[in-house]
Amino acid sequence: MTTRVGPEKAQARGAVLKLRITFGVLMAAAFVGLLLVDGWLAARTPESTLGRWAGNGAISTALVGVLIWLAARELTMFAEACGYRPSWTLAQVGSVALAVLPYFAFNSGADRGANGGWEMLVLALVVGLAFLHQAVRYRTTKVFGNLGATLLIVLYLGGLAQFFTRLRMDVGGESGAILLLYSVFVVKVTDIGAYFTGMATGRHKLIEWLSPKKTWEGFAGGIIVATAFAIGVGYGLYGSGTLRLPGGIAALFTLLVFGLLMAGLSVLGDLCESLLKRDAALKDSGNSIPGFGGVLDVLDSPLLAAPVMWLFWTKIAPLAASGA
DSSP: OOOOOOHHHHHHHHHHHHHHHHHHHHHHHHHHHHHHHHHHHHHHSOSSHHHHHHHTTHHHHHHHHHHHHHHHHHHHHHHHHTTOOOOHHHHHHHHHHHHHHHHHHHHHTTTTTTTTHHHHHHHHHHHHHHHHHHHHHTTTTTHHHHHHHHHHHIIIIIIHHHHHHHHHHHHOHHHHHHHHHHHHHHHHHHHHHHHHHHHHHOOSEEETTTEEEEEHHHHHHHHHHHHHHHHHHHHHHHHHTSSOOOSTHHHHHHHHHHHHHHHHHHHHHHHHHHHHHHHHTOSSSOSSBTTTBSHHHHHHHHHHHHHHHHHIIIIIHHHHHHTO
16 A cells, blocks of 8 residues: 655655755765865975975865764764763764874874874773773763763774775875765765665665665665766776776776675665664754754764775775786
8 A cells, every 4th residue: 555645744855855955965065175175285285394284185184073073972962862971072082083193193104113003092091081081070870881982982983984084195195085085975875876766666674673764775776876886987087097906897896896895884884873873762963964964974874984995995906906
C-alpha cells in the first residue's frame, strides 16, 4: 500500500530540499574557493620563512581547525545530553591541536624522524589534564564516563581530522590542496547520490533502528555516483599530472577502488554519528547550517574516510604507480 503525502508535508519537504541545495552549493563554493586559493599560494609564495608558513597549507589548516572546534562543541553537548560531563576546554583545544599539528610540525621541521611522537605527546597531556579536571570538578562521580567522553571527542575529531592536514602537507604544493579537495568531494558526492536516489526510489530500509531514512536503494545510488565521480574527475586530474597513478587501464581500476572505499566509508561515517545522536536523543548535531543541521552532520562522513584518503594517496597509489 502506497502512503500518500499530504500537500502541507510535500510543501515542507520541498522547502527543506531547496534550503539544502542552496546552502549545499554555497558551502561547496566556499570550500572549493578556499582550497584553490590555498593551492595557488603554494605555487606562488616566495622562498622565505613567512612564505613557507603562508603557502604550505595555512588556509586549509585554518579551515580544518575552525570546523573541528565547532564540531567539538557539538559533540560535547551530545555527551552532556547523555549525562556525562566532559571538559569543554580540553575537548575543543585537544581536538584542534591534534587536527592542525601536522601543519606546524611540517613547516617547523619538527616532524622529521618524529614518527608520531608529537601526536602522542598531545594525547598524553590531554589524558593527564582530563584526570585533573575530573578530580577537581567531580571527584569520583562518573569517572569512566566523563574521562571517556573527553577522550572520545579528542580522538574522534582531532585524531581523524589530522589526516586531512597530513594529506595536504605530505603531498604538498598545489597538488596537495587539489587532492584534498577531490578526495573530500568524492565522499560528499556519495551523500548527495544516496540522498536523491533514496528520495526517488528508496523502499527498503538500510538500518531502520539507527537511521530510519536511509535505504538500500540510496546506498547503492550513493556508491554508483561516487565511483563515477571518482573515475571521471580523477582521470582528468591524472591527465593533468596532479594524481600519480599506474598507466593504462590500471589507472581506472585504481580510481574505481578509491571511489568504492570513499563511498563505503562515507556511509559508515554517517552511521557512526547516528549512533551518537540516537544515544543523545538528538535529530541533528546542531542548527548552525540551515537544511543540514550542525557542523558534525556535514563532517561525519569525511572524518572516517580521512585516514584512508591519506594512506591511499601517500602510500598505496605511489606504490602502484612505481610498479613495485
